[in-house]
Amino acid sequence: MIGLGEECALFFGYLTKKEPAEYILEAYRRAHRDAGLLPAEASGPDAALLNFASHGGWRLAAADAYARIFFPASLLRKKLILALALAENTPQGSDRFNLETDKGFFRSIVELSFLSFRFLTFLTIGVLFLYPRLNFRTRL
Amino acid sequence: MKTVVVVGSGASGVHFSLAALEKGWTVTMVDLGRRGHEPVLPDMGFEDLKTQLDDPVSYFLGRNFDSVLLPSSKGEYYGFPPNKKYVFDIPDREQIEVSGFEPLRSYAEGGLAETWTGGSYSLRDSDLTGFPISREDLAPHFAGVANEIGIAGEYDDTSRFFPSDHYLRKPVEIDAHGNYLLKRYKKARRRINKLDRAVIGRSHTAVLSSDHEDRKGCTLSGRCLWGCPVKALYTPSITLSKLKKHERFTYLDGMLANWLEIDNDGKAVALDVTNVVTGGKERIEAQRFVLAGGTLSSSRIFLDTWRLWKGESPRLGGLMDNRQIIMPFVTLAMLGKRCETRNYQYHQLMMVLEGKSEEEMIHCQVTTLKSAQYHAIIQSAPMDLLGAMKLFRLTRTSLGLVNINLHDTPRDDSYVTIKPGNSGEVSKLSVVYVPEENEAEKIRIAKRRVKSVLRRLGCIVPPGMTRLRPMGASVHYAGTLPMSADRRPLAVDKECRSYDIENLFIADGSTFCRLPAKNLTFTLMANARRIGMTAF
Ligand SMILES: Cc1cc2nc3c(=O)[nH]c(=O)nc-3n(C[C@H](O)[C@H](O)[C@H](O)COP(=O)(O)OP(=O)(O)OC[C@H]3O[C@@H](n4cnc5c(N)ncnc54)[C@H](O)[C@@H]3O)c2cc1C
Ligand code: SF4
Numbered sequence: 200m201i202g203l204g205e206e207c208a209l210f211f212g213y214l215t216k217k218e219p220a221e222y223i224l225e226a227y228r229r230a231h232r233d234a235g236l237l238p239a240e241a242s243g244p245d246a247a248l249l250n251f252a253s254h255g256g257w258r259l260a261a262a263d264a265y266a267r268i269f270f271p272a273s274l275l276r277k278k279l280i281l282a283l284a285l286a287e288n289t290p291q292g293s294d295r296f297n298l299e300t301d302k303g304f305f306r307s308i309v310e311l312s313f314l315s316f317r318f319l320t321f322l323t324i325g326v327l328f329l330y331p332r333l334n335f336r337t338r339l
Numbered sequence: 340m341k342t343v344v345v346v347g348s349g350a351s352g353v354h355f356s357l358a359a360l361e362k363g364w365t366v367t368m369v370d371l372g373r374r375g376h377e378p379v380l381p382d383m384g385f386e387d388l389k390t391q392l393d394d395p396v397s398y399f400l401g402r403n404f405d406s407v408l409l410p411s412s413k414g415e416y417y418g419f420p421p422n423k424k425y426v427f428d429i430p431d432r433e434q435i436e437v438s439g440f441e442p443l444r445s446y447a448e449g450g451l452a453e454t455w456t457g458g459s460y461s462l463r464d465s466d467l468t469g470f471p472i473s474r475e476d477l478a479p480h481f482a483g484v485a486n487e488i489g490i491a492g493e494y495d496d497t498s499r500f501f502p503s504d505h506y507l508r509k510p511v512e513i514d515a516h517g518n519y520l521l522k523r524y525k526k527a528r529r530r531i532n533k534l535d536r537a538v539i540g541r542s543h544t545a546v547l548s549s550d551h552e553d554r555k556g557c558t559l560s561g562r563c564l565w566g567c568p569v570k571a572l573y574t575p576s577i578t579l580s581k582l583k584k585h586e587r588f589t590y591l592d593g594m595l596a597n598w599l600e601i602d603n604d605g606k607a608v609a610l611d612v613t614n615v616v617t618g619g620k621e622r623i624e625a626q627r628f629v630l631a632g633g634t635l636s637s638s639r640i641f642l643d644t645w646r647l648w649k650g651e652s653p654r655l656g657g658l659m660d661n662r663q664i665i666m667p668f669v670t671l672a673m674l675g676k677r678c679e680t681r682n683y684q685y686h687q688l689m690m691v692l693e694g695k696s697e698e699e700m701i702h703c704q705v706t707t708l709k710s711a712q713y714h715a716i717i718q719s720a721p722m723d724l725l726g727a728m729k730l731f732r733l734t735r736t737s738l739g740l741v742n743i744n745l746h747d748t749p750r751d752d753s754y755v756t757i758k759p760g761n762s763g764e765v766s767k768l769s770v771v772y773v774p775e776e777n778e779a780e781k782i783r784i785a786k787r788r789v790k791s792v793l794r795r796l797g798c799i800v801p802p803g804m805t806r807l808r809p810m811g812a813s814v815h816y817a818g819t820l821p822m823s824a825d826r827r828p829l830a831v832d833k834e835c836r837s838y839d840i841e842n843l844f845i846a847d848g849s850t851f852c853r854l855p856a857k858n859l860t861f862t863l864m865a866n867a868r869r870i871g872m873t874a875f
Contacts, residue, residue: 214725226396229404236404264723272410279724284407284714288399290390296713297386297678298732307675307733314726321723 201253203228203239209255210282213263215292223285230281237277244337245274251329257321258328264318265325269334340365343875344610344625346596346640348372349450351847352631353578354484354864356588358871359629365587367623369612371446372592373425375453381568385561385710386680397421399712408715417715419454420565426453430595430615432765435635436758440660440772441811444635448592449576451633451814452860454564456685457544457572458704459490459861460501465697466855471824471833472869474502480865480872482506488573489547489554490861496528497540500691500700501857510541511548511557511571511683516673516707516736520688520796527795535792536693542686542704545573545861561710563684572685591623597765598643599628599843607644607843627875631846631867634658634816635755638849639768641820642757644840646766654756655819655829657749658772659854663808664743664782666789668798673737682709690741692788701745701785702856708738719804741793743785746856749818750775772810782807815859817848834874835866846870 201209207227211219219227230236241249252262252275266276286292302310341364345352348370356366379398380391389395400406401421408418419427426447433446445451461481464474485506492507513521524531524539531537546567549556554577555569563572570577582588593616599607600622609622630637638655646652688705708716713731716738720727752773757766775781790800823830826838835850837843846867848859 214728222396230407234403236407236409260723260725263725267721267723267727276718276724277409280409280714280718281404281407283717283724283728284400284712285396287713288389288395290395293386293389295728296732296735297680298675298735299677301677302675302733304672304674310733311674311730314722314730318722318726 203231206253206278207282209253209259210279211286211292213255213259214279214283215286215295217291219285220289220291223289223291226285227281237274237281241274244270244333247332248273248275248329249278257324260321261325261328264321265329268322342367342625343627343629344369344623345629345631345846346370346610346637347450347631347633347847348448348575348579348590349445349631349633349847350452350575350860351633351863351867352450352629353575353582354487355629355631355846355867355871356582357487357578358868359875360582360585360587362871362875364875366582367589367591367625368582369591369594369596369610369623370448371430371595371615372590373428373447375422375425375447375566378562378566378568383560384681385565385684388562406712408712408718410718417564417711422565423454426451432595433636433639433768435768435770437769437811438771439774439810440658440770441809442635442770442816443811443814444633448579449574453574453576455574455860456563456704457546458686458858459485459488459543459545460702460857461503461865462855462857462862463500463502463697466857468698469852471822477862477865477869478504480868481861483868484861484864487578488545488864489551490543491546491548492543493541495540496532496538497689497691500538501543503543507543509548510544510687511546512559513541513687514679514682514707514709515676516670516739517687517705519670519673520705520707520739523796531792531795535788535795537690537788537792539688539690539705539792542689544685544687546683547571557683559681559683561680561682561684594621596632596640598640598647599840601644601648601840605840607840627842627844629844629846629870630849634819634848635768635770637845637847638755638819639757639766641845642755642768643766646757646759652757652759652766653829654754656751656754657818657821658753658755658770658816659747659749659818659851660772660810661747661813661815661854661856662745662774662778662782662810663813664786664805665808666741666743666786666793666800666805668739668741668793668800669734670737670739670796670798672797675733676736678736684710686742690789690792692785692792698853698855699746700856701743701788703744703789704742706740706742708735708740721803739798741789743789744813744856744858745781745785747854748775749821749853755819774810815848815854817851817854817859820845820849821852822850835870836874844870844874
């Protein structure tokens with residue numbers, strides 16, 4: 200398990216390719232501790248999913264894809280959504296949500312196809328590594 | 340001196356009061372009157388706030404992060420921003436129990452319409468089927484209110500459904516996506532009109548495109564849901580500020596209305612209120628009383644009055660609300676287009692689907708996505724979150740929502756009643772809503788028809804993303820103390836005077852006899868003005 204600050208940096212970096220400012224780290228910690236939006240400690244299958252994701256890289260991408268399909272309300276997804284909300288509403292991340300120039304229809308279709316392919320690939324990896332431990336029978 | 344006490348400062352209360360003052364009455368308005376803060380950095384656009392505010396996280400997500408929409412947040416595509424939460428802050432004693440209904444209520448200065456989206460649609464005679472009044476009775480008051488609040492729209496294919504007697508002002512500039520949809524409609528118009536029996540046009544909204552009195556024209560800041568910083572988007576608190584300057588108007592905030600005291604002749608003599616600061620009770624006497632606390636709150640006050648007067652707690656049947664269906668869509672031709680950062684946030688287009696009869700028309704508001712809390716939308720994409728974020732960036736300018744509204748009719752099995760509390764306390768309101776038997780079929784047909792129109796406009800509807808909103812979500816509550824041409828208990832006459840208590844008037848949606856598939860607030864305001872002008 201990693202600490203909340205490290206976790207925020209990992210998830211924020213995964214989504215935006217940027218390091219979060221101290222203000223964002225602080226907000227992420229506050230959401231867990233004082234505000235009680237999310238539990239600071241995870242247990243059971245939530246902990247297993249988070250543990251896998253906390254290695255970053257392909258494991259985080261696979262856990263993200265896997266959680267979307269099998270555990271949409273898992274703690275991992277909630278934490279990622281919190282990081283997304285922080286990115287969206289702060290100067291460090293808000294530009295990641297706008298297209299500043301036209302991409303054009305065909306380039307967009309190509310990119311959309313790539314995103315779908317990428318998702319299916321990581322979902323498959325997620326199934327291979329996570330399904331034996333966390334599946335439909337697992338209750339969060 | 341002619342004195343009237345009005346409960347509530349919402350859309351209904353303020354427009355009644357304006358008319359009563361004009362007719363020479365002295366008006367005392369009783370309200371709890373929760374208040375928000377002045378808008379921050381009024382010259383900034385929505386996106387600029389994220390970079391210019393010292394603490395954008397607290398502004399957009401709340402100190403306690405209660406505006407973060409997590410996966411379990413009831414499947415809505417948006418939530419209310421932290422600075423608007425005060426609008427829905429309910430005093431402990433006004434808790435209610437519900438079945439089949441998820442209401443929103445307000446105890447704020449200006450009421451629920453402090454967060455409305457401004458859709459303002461007039462009624463035709465067929466919309467008033469079952470009412471003892473006609474369009475002719477309301478027409479001058481639609482025009483009067485329109486003059487006061489400013490309603491923008493265009494005379495187009497939709498005009499025959501919304502007679503407007505030429506009060507419409509020039510609408511706010513339309514965004515690129517909305518403009519594209521309008522152009523596509525013009526090309527496919529014949530097929531859409533004939534095969535889908537549908538028309539599309541500009542929304543009618545209470546928003547100014549140019550300056551009017553002390554309000555500025557829309558600056559395309561995209562902050563509508565967060566509170567218009569220049570008052571271009573009308574809210575009732577604008578009229579309340581005007582009322583407060585009138586010498587015959589008194590605003591008593593911090594007061595919760597309990598019930599009316601009725602004398603032996605069946606007349607109301609005083610309004611019993613609780614001062615929330617001192618906790619003490621007070622009596623406010625007047626010649627006449629007007630309930631404009633919103634349908635649910637006015638019903639509670641009426642029922643408590645009845646209980647203390649007659650010793651019974653009857654049911655008020657006929658509760659109505661518009662069922663809403665939210666249908667997201669993607670306009671293929673808008674894929675990968677650059678985002679315009681300055682925009683008007685709310686709907687700018689409407690779609691009307693004709694029904695078998697005029698009464699059965701379906702009204703839809705079409706919103707192209709502009710400023711919003713994107714994380715709520717991104718998480719609903721059927722993809723990992725990083726992919727969904729990139730997908731959102733590419734598709735953002737092509738995303739939109741159709742908000743489909745169905746009409747409702749009064750039925751006895753949808754009602755409000757009270758569960759009496761301890762002596763001296765107000766009762767608990769109990770709300771029960773049972774949908775019409777054939778509702779599922781109506782919803783299925785409405786969805787199919789809207790999808791067909793969207794297809795002709797070059798849009799696709801992503802599977803599994805259309806959502807049925809719970810009853811109560813449209814916040815168009817009506818029907819519990821209806822107008823009736825015949826004298827009968829628990830009803831009001833055509834001037835909205837109670838048949839039971841002769842100096843009591845009801846000036847909100849409680850008096851509606853049916854609910855057409857049209858946003859009701861403009862009619863609430865026009866009707867409240869009509870009561871003030873004709874019965875006072
Ligand atoms: C998000 C949202 C979007 C909407 N969009 C639209 C739209 O586009 N078009 C449309 O037509 N409608 C819309 N509506 C609905 C619209 O807001 C309501 O129809 C309208 O506000 C009703 O006005 P009202 O004055 O009758 O009641 P309310 O707005 O409920 O006002 C009630 C007033 O009474 C006071 N009050 C209540 N009880 C008491 C009491 N016991 N003692 C003292 N004071 C009391 C409250 O403080 C408040 O001031 C929307 C609503 C919401 C929430
Ligand atoms: S109406 Fe909306 S977009 Fe226009 S100025 Fe007001 S907040 Fe900004």
